[in-house]
Amino acid sequence: MNAHQRLLRSLAASPRLSEWAAATRVLDGRPFDLRGHRYLRKIYDDTQPLLVIRKAAQMGASEYAISRALHFCITHGGTCIYYFPTDNDVGEFSRARFGPAVRASRYFSALVRDTDTAGYKQIGPKGAIYFRGTNSRIRMKSVPADFLVFDEVNEMLPASVELARKRLGHSKWGWELEVSTPSLPEYGIDAAYLATDQQSYLLACPGCGGYHCLEDEFLEHHGDPADPRTEICFVKGEPGRETLVCLGCGHALDPADGRWVARYPSRPRRGYHVTKFISSVVSQAEKSDGCHTKPAALLKLWRETKFPGEFFNSELGLPYLGAEGGLTEAELLALAGKYGRPPKGKACVMGVDQGNGLHVVIKEPHDDRGIVLTILVHHEPQTDPTFSHLDHLMETYDVRYCVIDALPNTHAARAFAKRFPGRVWCAYYGGTQKGAATWGFDAESTRMVTVNRTEALDAWRDAYKLKKRRIPRVEDEVTEYVRQMTNVLRKIEEDRETGQKKAVWVQRGPDHFAHADSYAEIALRRQSLGLVRGSLLG
Numbered sequence: 260m261n262a263h264q265r266l267l268r269s270l271a272a273s274p275r276l277s278e279w280a281a282a283t284r285v286l287d288g289r290p291f292d293l294r295g296h297r298y299l300r301k302i303y304d305d306t307q308p309l310l311v312i313r314k315a316a317q318m319g320a321s322e323y324a325i326s327r328a329l330h331f332c333i334t335h336g337g338t339c340i341y342y343f344p345t346d347n348d349v350g351e352f353s354r355a356r357f358g359p360a361v362r363a364s365r366y367f368s369a370l371v372r373d374t375d376t377a378g379y380k381q382i383g384p385k386g387a388i389y390f391r392g393t394n395s396r397i398r399m400k401s402v403p404a405d406f407l408v409f410d411e412v413n414e415m416l417p418a419s420v421e422l423a424r425k426r427l428g429h430s431k432w433g434w435e436l437e438v439s440t441p442s443l444p445e446y447g448i449d450a451a452y453l454a455t456d457q458q459s460y461l462l463a464c465p466g467c468g469g470y471h472c473l474e475d476e477f478l479e480h481h482g483d484p485a486d487p488r489t490e491i492c493f494v495k496g497e498p499g500r501e502t503l504v505c506l507g508c509g510h511a512l513d514p515a516d517g518r519w520v521a522r523y524p525s526r527p528r529r530g531y532h533v534t535k536f537i538s539s540v541v542s543q544a545e546k547s548d549g550c551h552t553k554p555a556a557l558l559k560l561w562r563e564t565k566f567p568g569e570f571f572n573s574e575l576g577l578p579y580l581g582a583e584g585g586l587t588e589a590e591l592l593a594l595a596g597k598y599g600r601p602p603k604g605k606a607c608v609m610g611v612d613q614g615n616g617l618h619v620v621i622k623e624p625h626d627d628r629g630i631v632l633t634i635l636v637h638h639e640p641q642t643d644p645t646f647s648h649l650d651h652l653m654e655t656y657d658v659r660y661c662v663i664d665a666l667p668n669t670h671a672a673r674a675f676a677k678r679f680p681g682r683v684w685c686a687y688y689g690g691t692q693k694g695a696a697t698w699g700f701d702a703e704s705t706r707m708v709t710v711n712r713t714e715a716l717d718a719w720r721d722a723y724k725l726k727k728r729r730i731p732r733v734e735d736e737v738t739e740y741v742r743q744m745t746n747v748l749r750k751i752e753e754d755r756e757t758g759q760k761k762a763v764w765v766q767r768g769p770d771h772f773a774h775a776d777s778y779a780e781i782a783l784r785r786q787s788l789g790l791v792r793g794s795l796l797g
């Protein structure tokens with residue numbers, strides 16, 4: 260037995276995942292270590308068979324999951340199925356991460372063998388890993404498993420996850436690891452975490468000796484979506500060099516100096532919550548934005564984000580539910596200005612909803628503070644086959660970006676769009692794409708935008724909740740505009756077959772002005788993309 264073989268044998272027996280990973284894994288050309296990720300050490304060395312990690316984005320949890328899977332296969336000789344949401348994710352992972360990770364390490368090169376079966380690797384003498392999308396059409400009915408890893412479980416259908424669990428039926432180990440960024444409260448990874456002992460990484464204060472749970476403090480001070488969001492309670496210091504501070508005594512906190520504490524120590528399942536506030540890794544992009552510490556970068560993001568939900572999920576690792584319901588009349592009346600309808604406008608955006616004629620909302624571009632004024636609301640009860648009465652609004656208010664509902668009169672909407680090339684987009688509600696809007700052309704080369712209805716209405720609602728919008732003096736048609744703006748309500752629906760939960764907006768009365776307003780918001784977004792006004796041939 261040579262030295263390398265001896266190393267393999269001794270490592271294979273090493274029970275500590277952190278030591279094993281440090282000795283065997285190579286990341287980005289360097290031996291793996293936990294510097295900058297001290298919070299991961301306890302997670303690495305946790306030998307609990309059932310583990311849940313509710314996490315912010317990019318906190319090293321996926322690397323951990325793959326380390327644990329390999330270690331399991333080598334030390335236990337069992338079979339692991341490593342699930343991603345889709346087969347595409349599997350391909351991407353194999354090409355960009357797993358392949359290079361194996362090639363970079365002499366240890367793994369000797370132990371991992373490719374097979375003829377796609378996404379199936381033999382690991383050591385007895386172990387095996389299957390990489391699969393939960394939506395996979397590759398048949399693998401007969402494969403039993405000893406360890407299931409669900410990477411980004413919140414993007415998987417709950418029914419698929421349940422089905423996958425049946426593979427553990429005959430295993431003497433029956434291990435499970437769920438890792439994900441959360442989305443909605445009590446759904447997916449959040450529901451799984453809530454059923455565990457709920458460990459949080461508490462930071463120690465050298466000043467007063469207290470311990471701090473940053474996510475609890477954040478929720479306590481900033482949990483309201485209407486929060487003005489100019490500060491984070493525990494982030495203080497010189498701009499760009501802010502650090503974490505103790506809310507008790509003001510002493511600086513070291514994000515690396517903490518300990519894991521369980522909220523419910525007697526529960527058998529182990530769960531970890533990982534927030535970005537305990538990371539000390541500052542990216543190049545963050546540095547070039549003038550942020551020299553992680554808290555400074557997070558504070559900047561918090562001040563600037565238009566999507567508080569995204570901040571909660573990806574930075575804090577917390578679930579987020581925007582204020583239930585939609586906008587209230589009181590909220591809108593508080594945003595009413597003293598101005599009426601101006602006779603003309605400059606560089607405006609326009610949204611048009613079809614149904615019971617046409618409903619039109621025109622807004623001025625952002626001012627320096629990001630405030631946008633609605634300057635015209637209009638109901639046109641009768642329409643003609645080409646929507647010709649919209650033309651004078653386009654001219655009078657110098658509309659540069661208009662988004663119009665494409666249905667039901669698609670022909671008329673197209674005719675209107677063709678009269679104003681590069682300035683009008685026909686909108687279709689899609690709903691499955693990521694992000695609120697996707698821009699392109701339809702089969703007849705008319706500009707179109709596909710809108711994720713929920714995301715678009717969420718962003719629409721948030722703009723008002725954050726007090727970034729103003730509406731005209733409430734008189735005439737504005738009265739009806741206000742009423743219709745409160746007729747869309749947000750709620751959570753559960754799919755009875757799959758158990759998947761998602762947010763939807765439903766109407767409780769006429770809501771044309773709300774959609775026209777949301778279309779104007781999408782036009783505004785197009786404007787702020789900073790794109791030059793479409794091609795002249797458009």
Ligand SMILES: [Zn+2]
Nearest residue numbers: 464467505508
């Ligand atoms: Zn203190």
